[in-house]
Amino acid sequence: MIYSSVLAAVVSALAAEAIDNTSKQAWQKLYEPGSEDGHDMATLSSSVERGEISRMDADCWVFARLHSQLKPRHWDALVAKYSTQEGRKVQSISRLHPLVASHAPHLFIVSAVTAWAIPKLKGADGKRSSDMIVLPAEYYDINRWDPEARPERTRRRWKKGIEDVLEAMVSEALEAAGAILDHEGLSMKNAA
Structure with missing residues (x-):
């Protein structure tokens, strides 16, 4: 588990996005555009746990997913x-x-x-x-x-x-973010 809560995921993702780092986009290598199961973050989570990608990469992934999926x-x-x-x-x-x-x-x-x-x-x-x-x-x-x-x-x-x-x-918004993260296979201890 990467994050302890939905709020922790949101805050971490927003903080990571504010850091100017040209290697932030490494998570994109793990993305499979044709994936039908919609559980891309589960792959990401296990990659972080194995040390294949950094927490920063995961935060950037969460940022991009929430930005594209949440209502404006x-x-x-x-x-x-x-x-x-x-x-x-x-x-x-x-x-x-x-x-x-x-x-x-x-x-x-x-x-x-x-x-x-x-x-x-x-x-x-x-x-x-x-x-x-x-x-x-x-x-x-x-x-x-x-x-x-x-x-x-x-x-x-x-x-x-x-x-x-x-x-x-x-x-x-936190409830909707939790639903998105849950759908993507990124489980949380608590909802907000």
Whole structure:
């Protein structure tokens, strides 16, 4: 077993994709395009265990499979929540906010989705790594998201509603990813 859970597989695959490594595509040698059983990852898993290919190769395989098989909104929810690759994360955020139904104004929705996907980091000025997207501290002030200055209770309700929708998308995406990985023969200890 390569991964302990679906979440571990997703996070590992998204992290591997962010690493610039020209040998990442070695897993493609194991792929058999005409394979009818659809269990290509089972072959991959056993190849990792035998040391024939690296964990990085497996992660890249999982990335490619999930990217091609998941619904776009599920893929974008996972990338927005778990990816560290700035470009992909920003693109996914921009595709997610139009999908969120809310009575909140557009600026509020965009800001809430962005703050959810790029949470405020603890530490000196919220900075831990230069490789991560860090928003200015004032970005997280929900008073700035609503120019009409509606009541605090309303803004908090909107924010929670938006976050609930996004977390539901992530849950659905992890469930769908688990089904894909299971179909491919890559068993997990737990579903998420």
